[in-house]
Amino acid sequence: MLILTISTNLNCYRKTFNLLIIYKKFAQLNNCIIFAIKQLQINMRRDIYQAIADPTRRAILMLLTVGAMTPNAIAGHFGSSRQAVSKHIQILAECGAVDQNQRGREIYYQLNIDKMKEIDHWMEAFRKMWMTSFDQLDNLLNDLN
Numbered sequence: 001m002l003i004l005t006i007s008t009n010l011n012c013y014r015k016t017f018n019l020l021i022i023y024k025k026f027a028q029l030n031n032c033i034i035f036a037i038k039q040l041q042i043n044m045r046r047d048i049y050q051a052i053a054d055p056t057r058r059a060i061l062m063l064l065t066v067g068a069m070t071p072n073a074i075a076g077h078f079g080s081s082r083q084a085v086s087k088h089i090q091i092l093a094e095c096g097a098v099d100q101n102q103r104g105r106e107i108y109y110q111l112n113i114d115k116m117k118e119i120d121h122w123m124e125a126f127r128k129m130w131m132t133s134f135d136q137l138d139n140l141l142n143d144l145n
Contacts, residue, residue, distance in 0.1 A: 046095040048115055056080075057088050057097075061111060064098060068110035 051057050060074055075085040089109055092098045097116070098109045 046091055048095045048097055048119060051091050051095040051097055052119070054088065054091075056085075057092055060085070060088055060092060061097060061116075064109060064111040068101065068108040070106050070108055074109070 052061070056078065059078070063069060063074060063077060071082065071086050071089055074089065075082040078085055089098065093100060093109070095115070096112055099112050101108050101110065
């Protein structure tokens with residue numbers, strides 16, 4: 001449980017929390033309201049489709065198809081800073097697209113095949129639709145000849 005003090009004057013302390021629920025008004029002293037805050041720890045992951053929407057993250061996933069790599073090795077393939085690549089890797093890890101394994105002092109990231117199968121399963125309906133459309137186009141072109 002967290003204690004959050006909210007001052008009613010202009011010099012209030014502000015802090016951003018991920019997800020807070022005001023649990024109970026605890027006390028009110030000298031123009032300050034003190035709340036007991038219950039913070040919910042919801043294990044929310046980013047959406048895999050948001051993660052693969054970025055071309056850099058898709059490129060990182062393509063690199064990891066070869067094998068596990070360290071963040072420095074991944075960053076070496078891009079013209080951006082190591083911190084920027086680490087942020088992309090963090091987003092991929094949060095959605096479960098990559099797994100991390102620590103070997104000694106190094107952290108290696110590898111592709112999570114099961115998460116990629118989730119994308120493939122979602123794409124299957126579109127693949128069937130496209131194949132049907134292409135078959136119809138083939139039939140039309142054959143009839144024209």
